Amino acid sequence: MSDPRVSAPVGAPAPAAPTPRAGADVVVGVPLGGRARAAVHWAAAEARDRGVALRLVHGLVVPRGGYPGRSFVGVDAERGLFSLARQELRDMRLVARDVAPDVPIVEDLVESDPVAVLRAQARVASLLVLGSDGFGRLGELALGRTTRGLAGEVAIPVVLVPHHCDAQARERAEGHAPVVVGDDGTEGCRAALRFAAVRAVSRGAPLVVVRAGKDVRLLDEDVPELGSERPVGVRVVLAEERADRVLADQARDAELVVLGVGEHGRLRHRRPRTRPGLVRRATCPVAIVPPGPGGRSGASR
Known part of the structure; x- marks a missing residue:
C-alpha cells in the first residue's frame, strides 16, 4: 500500500409484487x-x-x-x-x-x-x-x-x-469488527457513508473510511460528514493504489465493506473495476448502497 494514512405460488407466470408486511x-x-x-x-x-x-x-x-x-x-x-x-x-x-x-x-x-x-x-x-x-x-x-x-x-x-466469506469474523470480534467504506468524494458515496456510520454505531464498532486511487491527492484526510451518527472511532486511510486492493486489505478483519453507486444506479466510470475486484479479494460481505433513503434504512438495528 502506498503511504497509507490514518411463499409466492410455484409456477406463477410473472413475479407479482410481494404483499407489504410488518417489518422488512x-x-x-x-x-x-x-x-x-x-x-x-x-x-x-x-x-x-x-x-x-x-x-x-x-x-x-x-x-x-x-x-x-x-x-x-x-x-x-x-x-x-x-x-x-x-x-x-x-x-x-x-x-x-x-x-x-x-x-x-x-x-x-x-x-x-x-x-x-x-x-x-x-x-x-x-x-x-x-x-x-x-x-x-x-x-x-x-x-x-x-x-x-x-x-x-x-x-x-x-x-x-x-463464497470464501469468513462467517465467524463477527463472532470472534464480539460483534465489534470494523465497518469499512469507500469514499471517492462524489455524491454517490454519501448514502454509503451514512449507511456505514449507522451500522458501526449500532454495533459499537469502529468505522474505516478508505480513499484510494490515482486521484486520491485531490481528497483530504478529514473525517467526512456523517450526520448525527458518531461511531466509537473513525479512521481515514489514503492510498494511491487501486481502490479494490486497498479496500480488501483494510477489510481483512472487517465485518462489512460498503460501496456507493453513481447517478441512475451506475458505478462511476472512475472506478469501474472496484466492485468485481473487491468481491474477488474480500473476505467479508460487500454492501452496495443506493443514493437516497434506502441507504439509511438498510442499516442493522
Missing part, C-alpha cells in the same frame, strides 16, 4: 447447486440481529419448446427443475436454521427471471443478499449480470457475500 425481511437469492450457502449463513445472522424474517427466493427459468434429449429419454425439464429448486430451498432453510433457529423463514419459488423476481421482492425488503459462487469467470459473469440489474436499480442495499 432480509431477502437472499438462492441459485441451484449449493452456491448460496455462505450468503444464507450471513443473511440468517443479519435477519436475527434485525429481528425480522428471512426470505429464501429462487427465480426459476424453465426452457420452453424443443430441446435436445427430451424426446429420446423422456426428460420433463419443468418438473425436474422445480424439484431441484424446491430441494435447494429446503437445504438452505436448514443452513439458516443452524444459524438462527428462531428466525421466521419463508421460501419463495417463482417461475421468472431471477433479477425480475428479486426486484419485486426488494419493494418490501430491507436488504437483498446474493452469493458469489467462486465458480471462475462464468460464475463472475452471472453474478455481474444479476448485480447490475439490482445495485442502484432497487431502493435498498444489495449485499454480495463471497
Whole structure:
C-alpha cells in the first residue's frame, strides 16, 4: 500500500409484487447447486440481529419448446427443475436454521427471471443478499449480470457475500469488527457513508473510511460528514493504489465493506473495476448502497 494514512405460488407466470408486511425481511437469492450457502449463513445472522424474517427466493427459468434429449429419454425439464429448486430451498432453510433457529423463514419459488423476481421482492425488503459462487469467470459473469440489474436499480442495499466469506469474523470480534467504506468524494458515496456510520454505531464498532486511487491527492484526510451518527472511532486511510486492493486489505478483519453507486444506479466510470475486484479479494460481505433513503434504512438495528 502506498503511504497509507490514518411463499409466492410455484409456477406463477410473472413475479407479482410481494404483499407489504410488518417489518422488512432480509431477502437472499438462492441459485441451484449449493452456491448460496455462505450468503444464507450471513443473511440468517443479519435477519436475527434485525429481528425480522428471512426470505429464501429462487427465480426459476424453465426452457420452453424443443430441446435436445427430451424426446429420446423422456426428460420433463419443468418438473425436474422445480424439484431441484424446491430441494435447494429446503437445504438452505436448514443452513439458516443452524444459524438462527428462531428466525421466521419463508421460501419463495417463482417461475421468472431471477433479477425480475428479486426486484419485486426488494419493494418490501430491507436488504437483498446474493452469493458469489467462486465458480471462475462464468460464475463472475452471472453474478455481474444479476448485480447490475439490482445495485442502484432497487431502493435498498444489495449485499454480495463471497463464497470464501469468513462467517465467524463477527463472532470472534464480539460483534465489534470494523465497518469499512469507500469514499471517492462524489455524491454517490454519501448514502454509503451514512449507511456505514449507522451500522458501526449500532454495533459499537469502529468505522474505516478508505480513499484510494490515482486521484486520491485531490481528497483530504478529514473525517467526512456523517450526520448525527458518531461511531466509537473513525479512521481515514489514503492510498494511491487501486481502490479494490486497498479496500480488501483494510477489510481483512472487517465485518462489512460498503460501496456507493453513481447517478441512475451506475458505478462511476472512475472506478469501474472496484466492485468485481473487491468481491474477488474480500473476505467479508460487500454492501452496495443506493443514493437516497434506502441507504439509511438498510442499516442493522
